Amino acid sequence: MPKLELLKLVQTGDFEAFDNRCLELLQAGEIKPGELVQPFEALQSAGQQERLNALTPMVYEALDWESDPTGIIALTKAALAADPDNKELRGKLAEAYTRVYGNAPGFQQLMTLSGLQVGRPFRNACKVLDFGFELQAGTCLINRMDDSAVEVVEVDRANNLFTLRRESRRTTVSAAELARAYDEVDQNDFRVLRQLRPERLKELVEQDPVALVTGLIHAHGGHIDQEMLKDELVPRHMETKAWSKWWTGARAKLKRCKHIIIEGRAPVVLSYSHEGQTFEDETREAFDAAKEPVHWLKLVDGYLREKRAHKEEPDAGLLKDLVDHMVAYMQRVRKRQPWESLATALVLRRLGERGLGITPEIADAAADMLREADEPGEVIARLRDTDLWSAALEALETAYPETHGQHAVQLMGTAPAGVLDRIAAAAVACDAANDAQKWIEKALDRPVGFPELIHWLWAGPKQCAELRIPSDSHLLDGILDTLYTLGRSLNPDPKIMKTFRLRIRSTLGLRDYAKVRACFDQLDQNQAVSVRHELMRIEGIGNNASAAMLNILRERYPELWYQPQARRLEPWEDLNVIWTTEAGLRRRQAESERIVNVEMYENAKRIGEAASHGDLSENSEYKFALEERDLLRARLATINSELSIARIVEPETVATERVEIGARVKLRDVVSGTERVMTILGPFDTDVDNGVFNYRAPACQVIMGHRVGDTIRLTMDGNDVDFEVVSIENAMLG
Numbered sequence: 001m002p003k004l005e006l007l008k009l010v011q012t013g014d015f016e017a018f019d020n021r022c023l024e025l026l027q028a029g030e031i032k033p034g035e036l037v038q039p040f041e042a043l044q045s046a047g048q049q050e051r052l053n054a055l056t057p058m059v060y061e062a063l064d065w066e067s068d069p070t071g072i073i074a075l076t077k078a079a080l081a082a083d084p085d086n087k088e089l090r091g092k093l094a095e096a097y098t099r100v101y102g103n104a105p106g107f108q109q110l111m112t113l114s115g116l117q118v119g120r121p122f123r124n125a126c127k128v129l130d131f132g133f134e135l136q137a138g139t140c141l142i143n144r145m146d147d148s149a150v151e152v153v154e155v156d157r158a159n160n161l162f163t164l165r166r167e168s169r170r171t172t173v174s175a176a177e178l179a180r181a182y183d184e185v186d187q188n189d190f191r192v193l194r195q196l197r198p199e200r201l202k203e204l205v206e207q208d209p210v211a212l213v214t215g216l217i218h219a220h221g222g223h224i225d226q227e228m229l230k231d232e233l234v235p236r237h238m239e240t241k242a243w244s245k246w247w248t249g250a251r252a253k254l255k256r257c258k259h260i261i262i263e264g265r266a267p268v269v270l271s272y273s274h275e276g277q278t279f280e281d282e283t284r285e286a287f288d289a290a291k292e293p294v295h296w297l298k299l300v301d302g303y304l305r306e307k308r309a310h311k312e313e314p315d316a317g318l319l320k321d322l323v324d325h326m327v328a329y330m331q332r333v334r335k336r337q338p339w340e341s342l343a344t345a346l347v348l349r350r351l352g353e354r355g356l357g358i359t360p361e362i363a364d365a366a367a368d369m370l371r372e373a374d375e376p377g378e379v380i381a382r383l384r385d386t387d388l389w390s391a392a393l394e395a396l397e398t399a400y401p402e403t404h405g406q407h408a409v410q411l412m413g414t415a416p417a418g419v420l421d422r423i424a425a426a427a428v429a430c431d432a433a434n435d436a437q438k439w440i441e442k443a444l445d446r447p448v449g450f451p452e453l454i455h456w457l458w459a460g461p462k463q464c465a466e467l468r469i470p471s472d473s474h475l476l477d478g479i480l481d482t483l484y485t486l487g488r489s490l491n492p493d494p495k496i497m498k499t500f501r502l503r504i505r506s507t508l509g510l511r512d513y514a515k516v517r518a519c520f521d522q523l524d525q526n527q528a529v530s531v532r533h534e535l536m537r538i539e540g541i542g543n544n545a546s547a548a549m550l551n552i553l554r555e556r557y558p559e560l561w562y563q564p565q566a567r568r569l570e571p572w573e574d575l576n577v578i579w580t581t582e583a584g585l586r587r588r589q590a591e592s593e594r595i596v597n598v599e600m601y602e603n604a605k606r607i608g609e610a611a612s613h614g615d616l617s618e619n620s621e622y623k624f625a626l627e628e629r630d631l632l633r634a635r636l637a638t639i640n641s642e643l644s645i646a647r648i649v650e651p652e653t654v655a656t657e658r659v660e661i662g663a664r665v666k667l668r669d670v671v672s673g674t675e676r677v678m679t680i681l682g683p684f685d686t687d688v689d690n691g692v693f694n695y696r697a698p699a700c701q702v703i704m705g706h707r708v709g710d711t712i713r714l715t716m717d718g719n720d721v722d723f724e725v726v727s728i729e730n731a732m733l734g
Contacts, residue, residue: 002031006039007288010046011325018043019055026062033063034071040078042288047332049082056083060092065099072096080122090117093126101133105158113160113176113604120607124179131184132160132175140192141182145498146540149195150182159597167195171640174596176604177633188215190232205237209250210257217260217272225267263302265309271302279306280315287322293343294385296326297350304354323348323356330365339382342369346391366395376400377410386416393422405430412439413450420456424467433466444470447482448492451503454479458507458515476519479504483541484534501540509545517552528557572661572695572704578646579661579695581732584684585646592639595632603629642683649682651732658707661695664731665703667723670711678703679731 002025009018022039025031036059043052056079063072076093083089094117101107110132111117116125139152141164153170154163160175173181185192188211193201204212216232217224226247234243254260254270261282263269273282283303290296300322307314330344345366352358370376370392376399380392397404405426412423412435427436440457443450457475461467470478482490483504486497508516523531535550554561571579580588603625610621654662664679679692680703686694693700699714703725706712710725 003035003038006036007042010039010042010048011288011321013046013328015043015046015048015051019051019058022055023058023062026059029064029067032068032071033075034068037071037074037078038289040075041081044078044082045291046329047336052079052082053086056089065096069096069100073100077122077126084122090122093122097129097133101129104133106132106160109601110160110175113174113601115604115607118609127179128176131162131179132157135162135178135184138187140185140187140189140196141178142185142189142191143181144183145181145494147191149185149189149192151192151196161596165196169644172596174600176600186215186218188212188218190216190219201237205233205246209246210253210260213250213254213260213270214272217270223269223271225264225269227267229270261302261306263309264305269302279303280318284318284321287325292385293326293329293340293347294387296322296344297347297387300351300356301354319356323351323358327362330362334369338369338373338379339384342366342379342392342395343383343385343388345369346388346395349395350391364398366392367398370396370399377407381411381414386418389416389419390422393419393426397426403430406432406435409435409439412436412453413442415452417452417456417459420453421462424461428466437467440467440469444475444478447478448486448490448496448500451500451507455503455507459510472515473519473522476516479508480531480534480538483538487539497540505541505545508541508549513548513552516549520553520556523556525557525560528553528560532557532560570705572701576645578642578682578684579649580646580682580684582648584682585643585648588639588643588646588684592636592643595636595639600629600632600636603632646684649732651730654730654732656728656730658705659703659725659728660705662730662732664729666726666728667703667712668726670722670724675726680704681731 006018006022006025009015009021018039022031022036026036040052059075059079065072073093073096076089076096080086080089080093094111097111097116098107110129114120114125114128114132116122116129135152135155137152137155141150141152142148143150148166150164150166150171152162153165154172156162161172162175162178163170163172164178187197188200188204190201190212193204193212193215201212204215213224213229216229220228230243230247233246234240238246251262251268254262259273261271261273261279263271273286280303283299287296287299290299300319303318304314326344326348330341330348333344334341345362348358349363349366352363370379373379376396380389380396383389383392393404393408396407400407405423405428408423409427409430409432412420412427415423424436427433439450439453443453443457447454454475457469458472458479461469483501486492486501491497492500520528520531532550532553535546535553538546571577606621606625607629610625649662651662654660656663659665659680661680661682664677666675666677668675677691678700680695680700681692683694683696686692695701695704702712702714706725708725708728711722712725713720713722715721
């Protein structure tokens with residue numbers, strides 16, 4: 001197969017042969033552009049960006065644009081990944097999109113909105129285009145910030161608008177906004193089933209465990225273990241006592257599915273393969289596609305476990321190829337990306353412990369790298385996978401047996417919670433306890449920046465004799481205060497906010513909220529009222545976590561939930577409804593549409609034009625355009641929120657026995673005799689110059705409900721004035 005032939009050339013490092021063979025295959029028509037995507041990605045992963053940049057123009061000269069236009073789009077994206085600022089490639093990509101979608105409704109508007117040709121990051125631009133051209137009604141999406149699922153129910157390609165359904169609510173957004181916030185997922189993704197199609201979820205549990213597990217694997221990023229699977233299903237979707245029988249039957253069916261890979265025993269790990277290949281083929285392909293050294297380790301470990309489980313000998317040739325690839329990669333990036341080289345060295349050392357043929361020189365490479373580094377802590381801090389930190393600290397101790405604690409303590413602010421006991425112990429042993437204490441104080445002062453340290457403190461540090469550790473109650477106060485202020489007075493980077501919320505959700509839930517329960521037991525009633533207020537308004541940690549803590553508080557202080565019988569709200573008192581005329585509603589809807597179709601479109605053009613002017617850090621036009629975009633989004637969100645609770649006042653329902661929404665009321669100053677007429681309608685209808693007032697305004701709220709002959713006091717120009725209600729008419733009938 002030509003694609004596998006090219007991948008093999010990359011694996012063996014025969015890059016010149018790769019170039020020649022690639023061009024030969026294209027000229028002979030033996031490979032389509034789309035089949036070059038994975039080889040191009042493998043070439044970039046091998047650190048051959050410059051070679052890829054030089055090869056790309058020659059490839060385009062040999063391409064048959066008519067043979068595989070969609071494949072050319074995918075290939076150009078792969079080439080741009082290596083050279084994202086290449087204007088010529090951006091032009092080629094725009095040409096490819098034009099060939100495929102040029103006759104589609106709204107094409108030019110979407111192309112402009114994407115910013116592809118004016119400097120917008122190409123991945124973002126492509127996502128806008130792909131969503132705009134390809135998304136269909138029925139497609140399911142997941143919000144990247146909070147994992148909420150929505151379904152596309154209507155597509156207006158001419159205006160690049162998409163109507164989304166979440167439960168019973170519908171929202172219309174632009175293609176650009178959709179691409180910014182959502183990722184496409186399979187309809188059987190577990191998050192989709194749980195949120196949008198619970199009836200389908202129940203059906204899969206009972207009748208199709210393979211489809212159910214496949215959806216869960218996709219929802220968990222490609223793999224899930226047996227315990228995670230159980231946590232997702234029990235007790236929400238099946239009783240605890242039913243789990244064992246269900247899992248036995250499901251596992252038998254999963255083993256017969258060629259796409260499901262089952263590895264390990266404790267726990268069993270499930271992953272998904274699109275093609276039914278030999279396990280060696282699957283391992284090699286997954287290895288080639290993996291971008292991180294730790295992923296290589298997991299793949300090799302999984303391969304070895306599976307072979308042991310089936311009492312089969314591992315393929316020595318495969319293992320040698322994989323090890324050789326890692327050694328070559330480690331040496332190639334040692335100067336340019338020392339943290340990647342270190343990660344690979346740590347993986348190779350682990351594989352040596354598994355019995356693979358790793359030489360002593362390679363096994364000691366990690367310690368040698370740290371010994372050579374000017375700042376070994378900085379190299380460790382840039383490790384992208386926390387699974388390697390423990391091994392990195394071992395290598396640090398080997399490299400600096402006397403002073404490793406002084407280097408390690410610098411990592412307390414970024415280290416995963418699982419190694420903080422080790423770092424704290426090393427710091428104390430090297431007389432660096434004060435430095436460790438400073439990190440603890442920083443975390444207590446700004447918890448959102450140190451979720452791992454907060455988790456470690458909450459879980460209970462083992463090395464704490466020389467350190468001042470906060471009480472659980474003090475720590476919980478800080479955590480809840482931070483969660484409450486996030487998105488209100490505290491607005492960190494969205495990624496930092498999301499990371500903190502996700503980590504703290506698992507932190508608070510440790511041992512079934514045992515520490516939360518103990519802290520709540522120590523509250524007095526006033527403190528409990530404050531905590532209840534915070535918990536009811538905390539966002540981003542999931543409904544289950546908030547509900548669990550509120551239930552614990554309710555068990556301890558049930559009196560806080562006692563509610564006396566409330567009187568029925570008058571229509572003008574109900575803050576959950578906005579009353580309006582039909583004309584006012586149409587005006588507000590038109591304002592929303594104008595923002596989406598005109599103002600946001602023009603703003604996107606200004607952003608693209610400003611971005612093309614050069615250095616963004618000094619580009620005031622670009623910054624102003626981004627600020628304008630944020631204001632437009634906020635305004636649109638406010639209007640859409642108002643429209644979602646708007647209800648029309650029917651003219652025939654407006655009574656005249658008392659002042660209601662839709663009334664025209666005549667008032668007379670009881671001292672001067674001056675009269676004034678006020679028409680009281682909703683906020684969408686307000687026109688003060690013509691005597692139409694918003695029923696939600698404070699003065700109108702005073703008038704509402706009064707009858708002819710009543711005397712009311714209004715504040716006018718800073719003075720309290722008494723008025724008599726002279727007459728009440730239905731303003732909507734004449």
